[in-house]
């Protein structure tokens with residue numbers, strides 16, 4: 001038994017050049033102050049498991065009303081039981097206990113178990129590989145000169161990413177509030193420019209505006225087929241499964257999803273049944289944790305599908321290291337103005353450094369493998 005003694009979240013500040021637009025997409029911005037929380041679950045053995053999360057996701061109300069009531073005194077080794085109890089509390093939480101909160105708790109529980117047993121989480125989950133190829137996932141397009149404001153700038157950045165070692169690149173193109181977005185023509189021009197820049201051997205994917213009509217999505221999809229793209233992602237509202245099923249029937253380029261759709265592994269089972277995508281998608285923050293993300297991966301495998309894990313970071317990387325049916329680790333989000341390889345102030349090292357061949361090596365430390373700068377966090381804790 002790994003008896004849980006306490007659960008806490010510490011909010012801290014850190015310098016950042018990432019800003020968020022009205023639609024929640026990140027872009028480069030002036031040097032500013034970011035806020036983040038570190039959720040920590042401590043056992044009676046004195047070991048702690050951790051997960052970073054937005055402060056509001058693990059705010060006191062969420063910990064006091066739900067998380068502590070389920071976890072404290074429980075056995076971290078029974079994390080499926082704990083997860084199911086938290087999921088049960090969601091329905092009556094008036095939307096306060098989010099899938100992201102479940103994701104943070106489940107990730108910290110996995111970290112606690114791994115740190116206690118001295119085993120990396122990806123090996124606890126199964127252990128399929130010790131390194132994985134990464135694709136460069138760009139930030140969304142912008143109107144910043146020299147940034148990602150034109151098809152040519154996407155092409156320039158793609159050349160830089162190939163030189164860095166990436167063997168695949170996913171374009172997030174322009175979305176509102178960018179003044180000219182959405183634009184079918186510009187999306188196609190950016191994809192064409194990048195394909196011409198990197199040649200035929202680099203895999204390319206598009207993840208653009210998320211609310212195109214069926215007919216607009218079809219126009220873009222046809223162009224991606226000409227450009228031999230590897231997949232087409234979240235081009236329509238994912239709440240319309242029928243639209244994805246229709247589009248999948250029209251196109252040869254693989255559709256990938258759902259990313260943003262709530263409903264965890266349950267909704268993704270319905271997508272498989274509906275034939276709404278060719279490649280499934282799940283991520284630890286969007287699906288409510290490592291455990292449900294693994295369930296989606298296994299569901300996909302049972303139907304001969306890949307499951308491309310959504311997002312970067314230690315929990316998602318652990319899942320990618322534990323499953324066969326995922327081609328890439330999503331490394332990003334990337335932008336010409338930002339150095340992704342710069343270690344955040346609250347860490348002592350990146351969890352996902354990439355070698356010159358484009359591989360990310362799974363961390364071999366116990367737990368999720370994050371080398372957290374606890375002193376920095378203590379010095380920058382919000383009172």
Ligand SMILES: O=C(O)[C@H](O)[C@@H](O)[C@@H](O)C(=O)NO
Pocket residue numbers: 024025026137172207259310311
């Ligand atoms: O803000 C978002 O929608 C996400 O960061 C998104 O851009 C990115 O994570 C994604 O879509 N990856 O596939």
Ligand SMILES: [Mg+2]
Pocket residue numbers: 207233234259
């Ligand atoms: Mg996406």
